Structures are given as C-alpha cells and as structure tokens.
Amino acid sequence: MNYLGIKLCGMDIQQRIFEIRAAGLSQAEIACRIGVSQGAVSHYETGRRKRMYSDTHEKLIALYQELFGSKNKEAA
Numbered sequence: 001m002n003y004l005g006i007k008l009c010g011m012d013i014q015q016r017i018f019e020i021r022a023a024g025l026s027q028a029e030i031a032c033r034i035g036v037s038q039g040a041v042s043h044y045e046t047g048r049r050k051r052m053y054s055d056t057h058e059k060l061i062a063l064y065q066e067l068f069g070s071k072n073k074e075a076a
Contacts, residue, residue, distance in 0.1 A: 013052055016064055017045045023067050034059040 020030055027041040034056055043049035
C-alpha cells in the first residue's frame with residue numbers, strides 16, 4: 001500500500017475532514033465510511049497524523065464528493 005502525504009491536490013486531508021464534519025458527520029461516522037478508527041480520524045483532523053494510505057484517501061475523496069457533489073471533483 002502506498003502512503004500519501006497530508007497535502008494533496010490543493011486541499012489537505014485535515015481541511016477535507018473539517019468540511020465533512022461541518023456537513024454534520026461525526027468522527028465515528030467518517031471512520032466507518034473510510035475504514036479507519038475514530039482515533040485515526042481525530043489525528044487526521046488535528047494534524048497529528050500526516051500520512052494516509054492511498055486506498056483510504058480514495059474513500060475520503062469519494063465521501064467528500066458524495067456530500068458536496070461532483071463539482072468538487074477537480075479539487076480532489
């Protein structure tokens with residue numbers, strides 16, 4: 001599996017999670033949807049964890065696009 005750094009294509013993991021949380025999802029809900037622990041989501045959100053497996057990142061992008069639409073596809 002490949003690790004990806006926290007800064008990806010103009011929007012970092014921390015910002016993406018912040019926006020998903022602002023849409024009303026809890027850390028636990030995000031964790032369930034992207035296949036990580038709630039603690040991992042907390043660490044991504046606070047910037048304590050800087051890297052994410054590429055497959056997890058793809059799930060995060062898919063969740064983001066599901067919530068905010070395909071208009072943000074280029075931001076992914």
